[in-house]
Amino acid sequence: MEVLKRVDKQEELKKEVMELAKQIEQDDLKVVTFMEYTTPPEKIKPKVIKFEKVLPLLEKIAELGKIEKGVAKIMFYSPSTARNRGLTPTMMAGFQLLKPGASTKPHSHNMASIYFVFKGKGYSVIGNERIEWKAGDVFVVPANDIHYHVNTGDEDSILFDVTDSGLIESLGILEFRE
Ligand SMILES: [Fe+2]
Numbered sequence: 297m298e299v300l301k302r303v304d305k306q307e308e309l310k311k312e313v314m315e316l317a318k319q320i321e322q323d324d325l326k327v328v329t330f331m332e333y334t335t336p337p338e339k340i341k342p343k344v345i346k347f348e349k350v351l352p353l354l355e356k357i358a359e360l361g362k363i364e365k366g367v368a369k370i371m372f373y374s375p376s377t378a379r380n381r382g383l384t385p386t387m388m389a390g391f392q393l394l395k396p397g398a399s400t401k402p403h404s405h406n407m408a409s410i411y412f413v414f415k416g417k418g419y420s421v422i423g424n425e426r427i428e429w430k431a432g433d434v435f436v437v438p439a440n441d442i443h444y445h446v447n448t449g450d451e452d453s454i455l456f457d458v459t460d461s462g463l464i465e466s467l468g469i470l471e472f473r474e
Pocket residue numbers: 403404405443
């Protein structure tokens with residue numbers, strides 16, 4: 297069997313059956329007559345995110361300190377992932393900058409994260425563990441563990457993280473707790 301090419305023929309067909317389909321449809325409910333006649337989701341495009349353009353944004357957000365004092369967090373997503381808001385349909389990624397002495401608020405979420413320490417040094421409290429880190433290290437924050445990060449160095453710390461938030465969001469069960 298070959299994989300069917302998905303082509304959107306809904307509009308063509310709907311002219312014939314629109315009235316009957318409308319009897320079923322609601323604000324939050326649409327009728328699809330055959331799956332192979334729907335447009336497939338857009339494919340994620342290869343891309344590069346240039347750090348030299350990321351850094352000024354992180355520095356500005358940390359300097360403004362409007363969300364957390366001395367902390368900046370930015371994440372990236374592809375609009376083609378729609379509600380999943382991922383950089384791919386299953387994963388999101390982002391950077392976090394902590395000024396010297398800054399600490400993030402303890403919180404938890406049901407997505408898991410893998411962190412790469414891009415710059416600086418500090419520690420994270422994850423569940424009952426305290427993990428010391430420095431540039432080049434990788435650490436893991438399991439889903440639902442309460443965690444926070446602290447910069448103990450005398451320069452900015454920068455963390456890069458990848459999470460499975462897209463996957464959890466696609467199931468409609470992503471939650472954050474503070
Ligand atoms: Fe977190």
